Amino acid sequence: MSVSFRQSVRMAAYLAEQKLRRREKFPLLVELEPLFQCNLECAGCGKIQHPDHVLHRRMSVEQAVGAIEECGAPMVSIAGGEPLIHPEIDEIVRQLVGRKKFVYLCTNAILMERKLDRFEPSPYFAWAVHIDGLRERHDESVCREGVFDKAVAAVHAAKARGFRVTTNTTFFTHDSPEAVRRVLDFLNDELEVDQMMISPAYAYEKAPDQEHFLGVRQTHELFRAAFADGRRKRWRLNHSPLFLDFLEGKVDFGCTAWGIPSYSLFGWQRPCYLMSDGYARTYKELIETTDWEAYGRGRDQRCENCMAHCGYEPTAVLQTTRSLKQSLRAIVQS
Numbered sequence: 001m002s003v004s005f006r007q008s009v010r011m012a013a014y015l016a017e018q019k020l021r022r023r024e025k026f027p028l029l030v031e032l033e034p035l036f037q038c039n040l041e042c043a044g045c046g047k048i049q050h051p052d053h054v055l056h057r058r059m060s061v062e063q064a065v066g067a068i069e070e071c072g073a074p075m076v077s078i079a080g081g082e083p084l085i086h087p088e089i090d091e092i093v094r095q096l097v098g099r100k101k102f103v104y105l106c107t108n109a110i111l112m113e114r115k116l117d118r119f120e121p122s123p124y125f126a127w128a129v130h131i132d133g134l135r136e137r138h139d140e141s142v143c144r145e146g147v148f149d150k151a152v153a154a155v156h157a158a159k160a161r162g163f164r165v166t167t168n169t170t171f172f173t174h175d176s177p178e179a180v181r182r183v184l185d186f187l188n189d190e191l192e193v194d195q196m197m198i199s200p201a202y203a204y205e206k207a208p209d210q211e212h213f214l215g216v217r218q219t220h221e222l223f224r225a226a227f228a229d230g231r232r233k234r235w236r237l238n239h240s241p242l243f244l245d246f247l248e249g250k251v252d253f254g255c256t257a258w259g260i261p262s263y264s265l266f267g268w269q270r271p272c273y274l275m276s277d278g279y280a281r282t283y284k285e286l287i288e289t290t291d292w293e294a295y296g297r298g299r300d301q302r303c304e305n306c307m308a309h310c311g312y313e314p315t316a317v318l319q320t321t322r323s324l325k326q327s328l329r330a331i332v333q334s
């Protein structure tokens with residue numbers, strides 16, 4: 001993961017501590033979902049199909065912070081739904097930052113500019129703005145006109161106030177290598193965000209649009225072509241070099257779903273953010289009662305096309321720390 005120096009040092013210390021304690025399974029980052037409601041209805045979304053009584057529920061600050069404390073993860077990505085709809089989202093962020101957790105607040109940015117006052121810039125806090133393409137492509141992806149312009153305005157406003165701003169872009173079959181380059185060039189050079197995350201779309205069973213999810217071969221072809229000519233090194237991508245190699249098909253490895261677990265209104269989701277085979281009340285229970293060997297490509301049909309960050313970035317990070325060559329490469333490219 002190419003991250004700030006402070007975050008890199010903290011992650012290295014955390015990984016060393018897990019090794020000393022001989023802890024075999026531990027979280028690197030938690031996907032925290034304090035609500036499922038959203039103010040958009042994207043065609044590729046697998047999170048907003050819950051019944052109304054679930055969509056109206058909000059996780060309490062105590063429950064959210066308690067879950068992160070119990071598992072001990074150093075990083076938290078707050079998603080949903082749209083977290084800025086949650087009336088106490090600023091308090092959840094404040095308490096996590098106060099505990100020196102690195103917090104990414106994922107948002108579609110519709111409410112972001114209006115709510116900036118409720119947050120404070122911090123080396124432990126970053127916005128993670130959802131931008132799937134340039135204006136026409138993004139608005140088509142989120143099924144509403146004008147959202148791209150709102151997101152761009154919110155990024156400018158946040159940067160002007162000294163916030164760290166990152167972006168999160170999901171690619172589908174109708175994205176060409178040129179489209180990937182155009183959006184990453186825009187985010188890197190024109191919008192000048194601090195870092196960018198990218199992901200091939202995961203084929204959620206409940207998503208209305210089932211036609212445009214990438215398979216493994218298509219993902220390799222897309223990223224290999226998009227990353228050609230050395231551009232990959234120029235972009236400030238928030239991923240380990242090994243995970244980017246994986247997207248390009250230069251290396252292959254298994255999924256480490258326990259490394260980026262998901263905690264929502266229902267509890268700890270088994271096995272990951274993308275699939276739900278039941279829930280556990282604690283991270284400890286999740287670790288001890290999940291058959292982790294049953295998941296991943298070649299083991300579970302639902303994992304066949306998955307190359308998502310939540311499963312494979314932990315594998316890349318753990319492999320990087322075990323190899324001097326990969327560690328040096330990650331330092332050079334961060």
Ligand code: SF4
Nearest residue numbers: 038040042045081108
């Ligand atoms: S913004 Fe995110 S949570 Fe909201 S509908 Fe779109 S993909 Fe789903």
Ligand code: SF4
Nearest residue numbers: 255272295303306311
């Ligand atoms: S491969 Fe891993 S991260 Fe992907 S859906 Fe399966 S369990 Fe989840």
